[in-house]
Amino acid sequence: MSGNPSPQLTRRQFDFVGAAVFAATLAHAPHLPFVVTLVVDAILALAMWRKHRNLPALAGPVKLALIAIFVLSLLIEYRNPFGREPGSALACAMLALKLLETRARRDALAAICFASFTLMSALLFDTSLVFTLTAFLGAILLLAALREIELPAITLPMQTNSLMATYGPSLRLGAMSLALAAPLALCGFLFIPRMQSPLWRTPDGADGRSGLSDTMSPGSVQRLLLDDSAAFRVGFDGALPPRSQLYWRGPVLTDFDGATWRRHESNLPANALDSFATGDTVDYEITLEASDKPWLFALDLPIQTSADTRRDRDMSLTRRQSTTAPLRYRVRSALRYRLDANLSPQQRETALALPSDFNPRSQRLGTQWRHDLHDDDAIVQAALDLFHASFYYTLSPPPLGRDSVDDFLFDTKRGFCEHYAAAFVVLMRAAGIPARVVTGYQGGYFNRVGNYLLVRQSDAHAWAEVWLAARGWTRVDPTAAVSPARVQLGAQAVASGERAWYRADWLLALRNQADLIDRGWNNLVVQFNTQRQQALLGPLGIERIDATTLIWLLIGTGCVLLAGATLWTMRAARQRALPIDIAYDALCRKLARIVAPRGVNEGPCDYAARVQASGALGAARAIEVRALFERYVSLRYARALASPAEIQSFVRSVQRLRFATRN
Amino acid sequence: MRAALVTAWTHLQRLAEQRLPALTRLKRAESLPILLHRRRIYVVPSRFGLIYSAMLLVMLIGALNYANNPALLLTCLLGAAAFQSVFAGFRTLDGLQLQSLQVGPGYAGGELRMALRFATLSPKRGLRLRMDGPSAANAANAPLAFDLGVVGESAIEIVLPAPRRGWLAIGRLRIWTAYPYGLFHVWSWLHPDQRVLIYPRIEPNAPPLPHAHGNTQARALRRDDDDFGALREYRSGDPRRRIAWKASARRDHWLVKEFEAPRNPEIVLDWHCLDGLDPEARISRLSAWVERAEGMQLPYRLTLPHTRLGPALGSPHRHACLRELALMPGYAP
Numbered sequence: 001m002s003g004n005p006s007p008q009l010t011r012r013q014f015d016f017v018g019a020a021v022f023a024a025t026l027a028h029a030p031h032l033p034f035v036v037t038l039v040v041d042a043i044l045a046l047a048m049w050r051k052h053r054n055l056p057a058l059a060g061p062v063k064l065a066l067i068a069i070f071v072l073s074l075l076i077e078y079r080n081p082f083g084r085e086p087g088s089a090l091a092c093a094m095l096a097l098k099l100l101e102t103r104a105r106r107d108a109l110a111a112i113c114f115a116s117f118t119l120m121s122a123l124l125f126d127t128s129l130v131f132t133l134t135a136f137l138g139a140i141l142l143l144a145a146l147r148e149i150e151l152p153a154i155t156l157p158m159q160t161n162s163l164m165a166t167y168g169p170s171l172r173l174g175a176m177s178l179a180l181a182a183p184l185a186l187c188g189f190l191f192i193p194r195m196q197s198p199l200w201r202t203p204d205g206a207d208g209r210s211g212l213s214d215t216m217s218p219g220s221v222q223r224l225l226l227d228d229s230a231a232f233r234v235g236f237d238g239a240l241p242p243r244s245q246l247y248w249r250g251p252v253l254t255d256f257d258g259a260t261w262r263r264h265e266s267n268l269p270a271n272a273l274d275s276f277a278t279g280d281t282v283d284y285e286i287t288l289e290a291s292d293k294p295w296l297f298a299l300d301l302p303i304q305t306s307a308d309t310r311r312d313r314d315m316s317l318t319r320r321q322s323t324t325a326p327l328r329y330r331v332r333s334a335l336r337y338r339l340d341a342n343l344s345p346q347q348r349e350t351a352l353a354l355p356s357d358f359n360p361r362s363q364r365l366g367t368q369w370r371h372d373l374h375d376d377d378a379i380v381q382a383a384l385d386l387f388h389a390s391f392y393y394t395l396s397p398p399p400l401g402r403d404s405v406d407d408f409l410f411d412t413k414r415g416f417c418e419h420y421a422a423a424f425v426v427l428m429r430a431a432g433i434p435a436r437v438v439t440g441y442q443g444g445y446f447n448r449v450g451n452y453l454l455v456r457q458s459d460a461h462a463w464a465e466v467w468l469a470a471r472g473w474t475r476v477d478p479t480a481a482v483s484p485a486r487v488q489l490g491a492q493a494v495a496s497g498e499r500a501w502y503r504a505d506w507l508l509a510l511r512n513q514a515d516l517i518d519r520g521w522n523n524l525v526v527q528f529n530t531q532r533q534q535a536l537l538g539p540l541g542i543e544r545i546d547a548t549t550l551i552w553l554l555i556g557t558g559c560v561l562l563a564g565a566t567l568w569t570m571r572a573a574r575q576r577a578l579p580i581d582i583a584y585d586a587l588c589r590k591l592a593r594i595v596a597p598r599g600v601n602e603g604p605c606d607y608a609a610r611v612q613a614s615g616a617l618g619a620a621r622a623i624e625v626r627a628l629f630e631r632y633v634s635l636r637y638a639r640a641l642a643s644p645a646e647i648q649s650f651v652r653s654v655q656r657l658r659f660a661t662r663n
Numbered sequence: 664m665r666a667a668l669v670t671a672w673t674h675l676q677r678l679a680e681q682r683l684p685a686l687t688r689l690k691r692a693e694s695l696p697i698l699l700h701r702r703r704i705y706v707v708p709s710r711f712g713l714i715y716s717a718m719l720l721v722m723l724i725g726a727l728n729y730a731n732n733p734a735l736l737l738t739c740l741l742g743a744a745a746f747q748s749v750f751a752g753f754r755t756l757d758g759l760q761l762q763s764l765q766v767g768p769g770y771a772g773g774e775l776r777m778a779l780r781f782a783t784l785s786p787k788r789g790l791r792l793r794m795d796g797p798s799a800a801n802a803a804n805a806p807l808a809f810d811l812g813v814v815g816e817s818a819i820e821i822v823l824p825a826p827r828r829g830w831l832a833i834g835r836l837r838i839w840t841a842y843p844y845g846l847f848h849v850w851s852w853l854h855p856d857q858r859v860l861i862y863p864r865i866e867p868n869a870p871p872l873p874h875a876h877g878n879t880q881a882r883a884l885r886r887d888d889d890d891f892g893a894l895r896e897y898r899s900g901d902p903r904r905r906i907a908w909k910a911s912a913r914r915d916h917w918l919v920k921e922f923e924a925p926r927n928p929e930i931v932l933d934w935h936c937l938d939g940l941d942p943e944a945r946i947s948r949l950s951a952w953v954e955r956a957e958g959m960q961l962p963y964r965l966t967l968p969h970t971r972l973g974p975a976l977g978s979p980h981r982h983a984c985l986r987e988l989a990l991m992p993g994y995a996p
Contacts, residue, residue, distance in 0.1 A: 109711050109845065113718045116741060120722045123734035132733040139741055146844040150789045152808030173843060177751075181743035188739035189732070198728045325730045525732050562746075569750040570701050570757075578782055578815060637763075644815060 007105050009149070014051045016145040016170065017108045018044065021099050023138040024115040025092040027122035027131075033077065036089045039070070043096035050100070057101040066097055084124060091118045108149050112142055127290075129521040136178065143174035184561050191554035193547040194530045211291035212439055212460055214251040216261040218404050221418045221439075225395055227457035228511070230289055231441060232297060233519055234453040237283040240446055241299070245335050247463065247475065248297040248455060250440035252314035254350055258358030259404065261422065261437050264314070264350055277303055279336030287522065288327045294319045297440055297455075299333040300475060306330050313347075314436070315339065326527045339473040343434060351434030351467060359405040359426055366430020376468050379431045383424055384481040391420075393483035420478040421462040434467035438475070450516045580642070583651040584632050591625070594659050604629050617659070628653060692832070692856035696782070697761040699838075704756045704851050706749055712846035715745060745846050752849040755840045758784050762816060764833070766859040769825040770950075775859065777833070779819045787811040789842030792821060795835040795852070828863040828946070828989040862950060862985045863943075869951035872930055872961070894918040929974050930956055930963040932984075946988050953984045967991070 009017070022044055029037045043066075050058075058066075070093045078086040095118055098111045119138045123131070147170045211231065213220065232248075253261035282299060296309055296317040306329045309317045317331075340347070354363065369379045390413055397415040400407040405426045408419050421437045428435035442461035444453040463477040534544045545553070588598045588607070595616045598607045608629035612622040631650055635642040708716070719742045726734035760782040769775035779792075793806040811817050825831065839850035894907055897917030905919045932952045937945045949965065956963040957976070964973035965984045972984055 109714075113711075113715055116715075117718055117722055117725075120726065120734050120737050120741075123737060124725075124729050124731050127731060127733045132736070135733070135737055136740065139737060139744075142741070143744060143844060146846075147842075150842050150845045152789060152791075152810060177744040177748065177843070178740055181740050181747055184743035184747065185736065185739035188743065189736050192723070192727070192735070192739070194730065195727050198730070199724070200728060525736065528732050529730065565747065565750055569753055578784065580815070642816065644813065647815060 008103055009105060009108055011051060012166075013108065013145075013148045014102070015048075016141075016148040016167075017102065017111055018048050018051075018099060020138070020141040020145040021095055021111055021115050023141045024118040024122070025095060027119055027135055027138055028088050028092050028125075031085060031125045032089050032092070036074075036077075036092070040092045040096045043093070044099060047096070047099040047102070051103075057103045063097065063101060066100075067094070070097075084121075088118075088121055088125070091121060105149055108145075112145055112149075116142055127522075127526050129518055132521075132525075140171060140174035140178060143177050144170035147173055184558065187557040187561060188554065189528075190533070190536065191550050191557065193550045194533055196530060211293050211457065212250050212295075212441075213293070214253070214263050214295070216253055216418055216422070216437060216439060216462060217259055218400050218419065218422075221416070221460050221462060222395065224457045224460040225416070229457050230515065230518065231291075231455045231457050231459065232286050232288040233522075234287075234444070234455065235285045235451065236453070237285075240453065241282055241335060243443060245299075246443050246453075247300040247438075247461075247477075248441040248444075248459075249300045249302070249316060249438060250297050251295055252312075252316045252465075253437040253439060254314070256353070256355065256422075256426070258355040258402075263316075277334035277336070278338055279334065282333050282335060283330070284333070285328060285330050287519075287527070288323055288329070289522075290323055290325050290327075292322045292324060294322050296323075296327075296329060298331040299335070301334050301337045301339060302331050303334050303337075304332040325529070326522060328527065338471065340467065341472050343467055348434055348467075351436055352429050352432065354426065354429045359403045361403075361406045362409055362423070362426050363430040365409070366427045366432075369427070370431040376433050376466075379428070379433060380466060380476060383427050384476070384478060387420060387424075387478050387481045391415075391482045393479065417460075417462045417479045420482060421464050424464045424476065424478040428464070428466050436465050438463050438465055442477075445512045445515070447512065447516055447519075449513070450519055452519065454512065454515050454519075579651055580632070580635055580647050583654045584636075587628060587632070587654045587657065590654075590657060590659060604633050621659070625657075628657070692854045694856050695761060695763055697853055697855060699756050699759045699851050699853075701753075701757060704753060704849060706753060706847055706849050709841055709846060709848040711841075712745075712848075715846055716742075719745065745844060748844045749847045749849075751843045752840055752847045754785070755787050755790065755842045756838070756849055756851055759787060759790075759811075759838075761853050761855065764855060764857060766833075766857075768862060769823075769859070770862050771825055771828040771864040773825055773864075775823040775825045775831075775861065777821050777823055777859075779821060780816055781811055781819060782816045783811045784814060786814065787840075790838065790840050792819065792836060792838050794821075794823060795837045825861045828861050828991075829993070830858045830990075831861050832858045860986060860989055863946045863988050863991075864950070865954060866944070866947040866951040869948050869955070872952055872955055872959075872963075873932070873936065894920060930961055931966060932956070932963055933966040934968055935966065942991070946991055950985060950988050953981060953988070957981050 022041075025037075025040050025044070071090070074086055074089055074093075078089075091114075095111065095114055098107070098114065102108050102111055116139075119135055119142070123135055144167075212224065251263055254264040255262040281303065284299070286297065288296060296305075296319065298305065298317055301315055302311065302317060305311065305317060309319055309329060311317055343351070356363075369382055373379050373382060386409075392414045393416060394414050395416055397408075397419065398412045400412065405423045408415055409423050409427075425435040425437050439460070439462045441455045441459040442463070443459050444455040446453050461479070463475060463479065465473045465475055468474050533550065534546075537545055584604070591607075591611055592598065595611050595614050602610070608626050611617065612626055615622070617625060628650075631653075635646060635650055719738060722738040723735070723742075726732075726738050762780045762782050764780065765778040767776040767778075788810050789808070790811065791806040791808050807819070807821050809819050811819075821836075823833075833855050836853040836855075837850060838853050839848060841848055894910055895918065897906065897911075897919050907918045907920045910918045932949050934945060934949065937948060940948065953963070953965065960976060962974045962976040964971065965987070967987055970987060972987065973980060
């Protein structure tokens with residue numbers, strides 16, 4: 001407590017601290033650039049090496065220089081130092097550098113403290129069940145390191161061969177601590193009031209979450225097609241609509257500058273609900289993963305949605321803020337619909353615009369079709385026939401030049417959805433048919449056990465809509481003309497030859513099943529928000545709990561749990577005695593039945609003498625009993641410590657002692 | 664500034680011990696064995712515990728800000744585990760019993776080895792022990808860290824400073840633990856009502872023993888009848904085999920053979936012969952001589968102002984002499 005110098009760490013203690021720090025930084029590896037991870041690990045390895053060589057801590061200037069170099073390189077790498085990602089990179093680096101100077105107990109404690117924070121912050125990037133459990137393992141390591149620091153260095157067992165015997169007890173204690181902490185932690189989790197609005201926010205887009213963007217240029221969807229993480233999950237009120245109808249509408253891209261497709265800026269909100277639906281409607285609930293983008297997805301065509309979403313003129317759903325936490329919303333969609341029976345001149349102009357200095361060959365082809373074929377339907381069919389005749393579906397298409405659509409249509413003839421959709425829309429516009437690109441997802445995996453549809457990022461898709469006088473906006477999926485299997489089976493099935501080993505069919509099937517657990521985790525834990533918290537006591541008839549009540553609940557349940565633990569702790573240690581005293585008591589009880597009970601203040605020697613003098617046992621037994629008492633005295637009170645074996649032997653002798661009951 | 668704070672803190676502690684009955688009760692010495700139980704185990708969060716809880720608060724706010732439930736769950740788990748470590752800490756001290764203590768010989772100015780025998784019903788880890796009181800502040804009195812890994816009895820050795828000769832009360836020992844995670848400081852007092860005798864300081868490089876020159880080996884007395892020095896009159900109690908029968912026959916009273924006396928005169932360690940020295944120095948020198956005479960196996964006599972011991976040789980005599988020397992009344996320096 002007072003001014004004693006902080007004790008130095010032993011190598012073993014250092015190893016534990018190093019392992020805990022390593023675990024905390026490792027949790028950040030998935031979202032940090034490879035180079036950063038490499039540098040952090042190199043610093044950790046250097047710290048370990050220096051400790052094992054008994055080299056002193058680094059000098060101050062060297063440390064400062066290292067920090068400066070690292071901060072500079074982070075600034076160069078990220079430019080914006082205030083995002084979550086640069087922050088986590090900096091935290092990892094500081095933690096590793098801290099280990100480099102850790103020699104005393106005090107440094108180690110500081111490192112563990114900061115490692116806890118670093119470990120927690122890793123969960124801000126990935127909230128999946130697997131990752132959370134991994135973070136819990138990291139927490140076990142942290143606790144084990146704290147325990148090691150607390151143990152006296154001298155009495156630790158020497159490095160034995162068995163790894164488990166060496167490192168087991170601390171790890172076991174850490175795991176047990178977490179397990180025992182579960183009830184209290186749960187009560188905290190349930191009752192700590194959630195914030196209605198965050199205190200601070202990282203700038204949007206600083207986090208690099210994958211998801212559909214609102215622009216499309218060649219190759220932009222490609223990254224998504226390789227991403228197996230969940231985009232959203234859908235629970236249908238009724239039966240699952242047919243697969244070929246599962247087009248999940250996202251951003252609608254109308255503006256084309258020759259390279260990139262964009263949303264049309266002056267999108268007006270949709271007018272009062274027209275009667276779009278021409279057939280049955282479908283009701284369902286979507287649980288959208290955090291995407292950091294403001295738009296939502298719905299089955300073509302959403303006609304009714306929950307309150308705070310806005311429906312644009314082009315029937316895409318957007319929110320005011322980005323979706324930074326999982327979001328749940330209900331939608332009613334019409335699978336058969338009629339959209340925009342009449343097109344305003346302005347709309348028409350937008351949907352026909354083509355940059356004149358791009359893709360001349362495609363434009364000529366469109367104009368020629370308009371000239372040859374008079375029917376809009378025929379032109380659409382001509383384009384689909386063209387694709388069907390000589391195009392291939394592939395996820396790794398050859399690169400395209402400046403006139404990307406020309407290159408694709410007339411030279412490479414290989415590509416995936418975005419190429420087909422873009423080329424199709426360009427051809428239609430050239431032929432005078434209003435057309436636009438719709439991005440979103442197509443298909444999904446239906447989990448029978450959980451009765452929900454899982455849509456992954458890899459289900460991302462792009463298709464086209466053309467406006468036909470008789471039908472309004474009509475969906476045309478040119479990709480389906482090339483590869484019907486893409487729509488029927490999904491992107492994975494089509495590109496089976498191009499997948500990495502870890503995306504094999506059986507593994508994917510397994511992961512599709514395991515998504516049930518992820519969904520449960522998401523439902524129960526990740527999406528537990530203010531509304532769910534307020535409705536916690538719903539089953540008891542309490543509709544809404546306010547923050548104050550929550551805090552009282554937290555304090556109340558916490559106190560009950562702690563009081564229980566306190567009582568248990570105090571009871572468990574009471575009323576127990578040393579084995580030798582238990583045996584002595586047994587001996588006295590046995591004699592009490594034959595001779596007389598031992599007086600409260602009677603010592604073993606006096607009692608033994610009294611027993612012998614009473615003559616109740618007979619001479620031989622009396623001597624035997626006397627010897628037992630003498631053994632007890634020497635074991636209990638002699639100067640040298642009695643060995644456990646001697647105590648055991650005494651206990652056994654007492655147990656063997658039998659007296660014939662006096663008649 | 665720092666010194667002033669320390670003074671204020673000790674003052675505050677003293678005040679607290681006066682005011683709080685539970686603390687003052689343990690200021691008194693107790694007879695062994697001393698059992699630590701819930702009424703005398705105290706718990707406060709350690710400094711690291713406070714820092715760690717501040718860090719947990721930061722983590723909590725971070726998790727809440729990002730509405731990130733898994734992060735919140737991890738924070739809650741770590742917080743609950745940290746909080747519950749207080750129970751493990753309590754159990755570390757609970758049921759611990761100081762059975763006995765055994766103190767080796769110590770000389771003033773040196774140190775004292777004290778073996779404490781603890782009994783425990785469950786293995787205890789991460790215990791610390793330190794003398795309480797004024798010496799607690801000095802750096803040499805670093806806490807002793809130990810484990811009691813086995814159920815039953817085990818002994819711990821602690822080294823105490825032995826400031827001056829005479830009786831030394833063991834004083835109060837502070838036993839504490841921060842096990843398992845260093846977040847809570849769980850402590851109690853052990854104040855056995857035992858005192859130990861500290862022998863006087865042994866003067867280093869003391870001059871040789873007085874009158875101890877020449878052959879210093881006491882010779883074993885031989886049974887050879889011819890080798891006696893003189894005859895003297897029989898006194899009652901003389902053994903019969905010592906009677907010189909031939910010589911007695913010529914006299915009217917019995918004569919007994921008197922064997923040769925040891926060649927060296929008896930060693931007398933006399934307080935009064937050291938007039939030139941101050942009293943403490945005399946005590947030191949006499950003690951040194953006692954030890955030397957023991958080492959050379961020479962019987963010696965110790966003469967002090969109020970008592971005289973010996974002549975004799977051997978452990979009981981040595982301890983008696985050193986004890987008398989240790990308990991000489993104090994002299995102002």
